[in-house]
Amino acid sequence: MSYLAPGTPENVALAQHVNGRLRAEARIANARAFLFRALGFGTFVALAGLGLGGAFYGYAAMNDVRGASDKLAAALTTALNDVTLKTKGEVTLTDNTLKLDGAPPARGRPDVSALTGNQGKSEAPASAAVRTSFTVFKTVPFLDGSIVTGWNFKGDEAKPEKQYCYVTRPQTFGDGATSNQTTVAIDGEVLPQPARSEVNFSVIARSCVWFDPSKL
Structure with a gap:
């Protein structure tokens, strides 16, 4: 309204x-x-x-x-092109053999006949004596390994100067295989048993083959 x-x-x-x-x-x-x-x-x-x-x-x-x-590739190319290598030395050819003066003698297989033929005739002083030493090994099978006894002889001695006995067993590490060697006795004496050892030294020592003139 x-x-x-x-x-x-x-x-x-x-x-x-x-x-x-x-x-x-x-x-x-x-x-x-x-x-x-x-x-x-x-x-x-x-x-x-x-x-x-x-x-x-x-x-x-x-x-x-x-x-x-x-730019970096170009700089490297330029630097390599500008580099000049300098060496010192003299190369001579003698009897068709390449030799470098001052270089160490080549390492190769020694001439055994020359070494044995010159024994006692070397340039060593007259007072120096040539001694020959060798080791005889006696092996006994043990599980997957062996028990080895070594006799160390020096010269023409009838008795070894030292003897040792060890056990060796194969081991595998990754893709490769190696051997584990543990010495258990020296000169007929059993070594102390380690606290953590998988080998019983006293048992292994029973299989060691010690030198015995009466059994030769």
């Missing part, structure tokens, strides 16, 4: 005021929508710019790395 009669100045003024307010609110709504659209477009442009910038930066970095590697 309206207290104002239609067409009165007051009603006209009220209608104009209402229309003006509606237009103002419509403009505000349009401005707000434009602001949101502008923000969205700006965000899109910014993200697109960042993507393009990252792509160009990666491309430039790749080209820079390739350029640096090419």
Whole structure:
């Protein structure tokens, strides 16, 4: 119910005021929508710019790395081409044999006949005596290994100067195989039994073959 009669100045003024307010609110709504659209477009442009910038930066970095590697290769090539190696020495050919003065003698298989033929005739002092020593081994099978007794002789002695007995058993480490050697007795005397040992020294020593002139 309206207290104002239609067409009165007051009603006209009220209608104009209402229309003006509606237009103002419509403009505000349009401005707000434009602001949101502008923000969205700006965000899109910014993200697109960042993507393009990252792509160009990666491309430039790749080209820079390739350029640096090419420069390094070129520098190394130039350096190697400019290097001059200098050596000192004299090479002579004698009897179709290449020799280098000042070089150590070649290591090869010695001439056994020359060594044995010159025994006692070397350049050593006359007081130096040539002694010959050798070892005789006696082997007894033991499980997957063996018990070995060694007799150490010096010269023409009829009795060994030293004797030792050890047990050896094969062992496998990875793809390779080796042997484990444990000395159990020396000169007939059994060594002390270690605290952590898989071998019983007293039992093994019974199979040692000690030197006995009466059994020779």
